Amino acid sequence: MEDIFLYSFLSFLLAFIAFKLLLQTRTQHKHLPPSPPSLPILGHLHLVKKPLHRTFHRLSQKYGHVFSLRFGSRLVVIISSPSAVEECFTKNDIVLANRPGLSVGRHLGYNYTTLVSAPYGDHWRNLRRISTLEIFSTNRLNMFVGIRRDEVKCLLRKLSKNSCQGFAKVELKSMFSELTFNIIMRMVAGKRYYGEDVKDVEEAREFRELVSEVIKMSGASNPGEFVAFLRWIDYGGLEKKLKGFAKRTDVFMQGLIDEARNKDEEGKKTMINHLLSLQKSQPEYYTDQIIKGLMLVSATLL
Structure with missing residues (x-):
């Protein structure tokens, strides 16, 4: 009985997390670039294979020069158009100035206070x-x-x-x-x-x-x-x-x-x-x- 209860609890927990992630994706990111079908929790991680540039090139042929992926809980936008890249680093450079809060930046970057890890601001x-x-x-x-x-x-x-x-x-x-x-x-x-x-x-x-x-x-x-x-x-x-x-x-x-x-x-x-x-x-x-x-x-x- 204890094993059945444990497995049931874990199944419920995983289903709840997957539902929350799916709901968050649908409600908060309505205007994202096109994206291939994703899996709960993993997102598009199952599609990522080495060499990465060939994987992204293959996906760009199907979804265009600007498309979005979800690596687990992290949103990633892939851009392969030179004009779109130029726009990202000129007109929208401030919007894209921040970097993801990774563990390396937290520990080696003194809790995101170094130049390469700090969020955009004063x-x-x-x-x-x-x-x-x-x-x-x-x-x-x-x-x-x-x-x-x-x-x-x-x-x-x-x-x-x-x-x-x-x-x-x-x-x-x-x-x-x-x-x-x-x-x-x-x-x-x-x-x-x-x-x-x-x-x-x-x-x-x-x-x-x-x-x-x-x-x-x-x-x-x-x-x-x-x-x-x-x-x-x-x-x-x-x-x-x-x-x-x-x-x-x-x-x-x-x-x-x-x-x-x-x-x-x-x-x-x-x-x-x-x-x-x-x-x-x-x-x-x-x-x-x-x-x-x-x-x-x-x-x-x-």
Whole structure:
């Protein structure tokens, strides 16, 4: 009897959720672009097959250049018309400025307060202004041209050593990756974490592990983002991993900030030093959390 009651309850619960989702779809999205038939709860997830661009192309041939899909509880609009894309990013750019609230943005993006995860509004506009003027401006980037030159020379020296006895086969992908991260971190914190001249071996190892985890998690799919009850039970354990990884990342970046602050900036022209100088004049806004969020954006977009 207990098993019958449990199965009946679960069946009723699933049917109720499916009915609510179907009712919500019909009442709240009456003017959506055309869409193929969907399944309860899953929506159109059953249609998504790799490679995605071919799946979307096949659907666009049947439903037009603008059509809608539902990935579980999330609405997705697919656009393959250049003129429609242009309109989205010009006339309607503000309407489409927000991003979905994914778990990565909640944990790694300091609860959606970084530039890449914050909703459109005063806070986002202020972050964009700061990034444009204080981090990504031509003048600011030109200040670090010496760093880029040094790291390229280091790469060329390494390549020359590998081929000093004649032609040699080298794996350039990892070398270019190390070159990129060394340039970024020298600009942000004045430190190298790959190759030669690594001063703190343990700190460099921690940084390399964090980078490796970021790459893994950025490519990981989380079904809980699309089906709510999978998120509630943390299906796959990704939510737990994100929490632990976010804490490690925060501790690492806070350590870089504290180190720069304790050394009183020593006249260095790193991005951390510059942001800490702004913190002295505007402490109410340039908090450590805001600076760590800007550091994340810098490491991602530079």
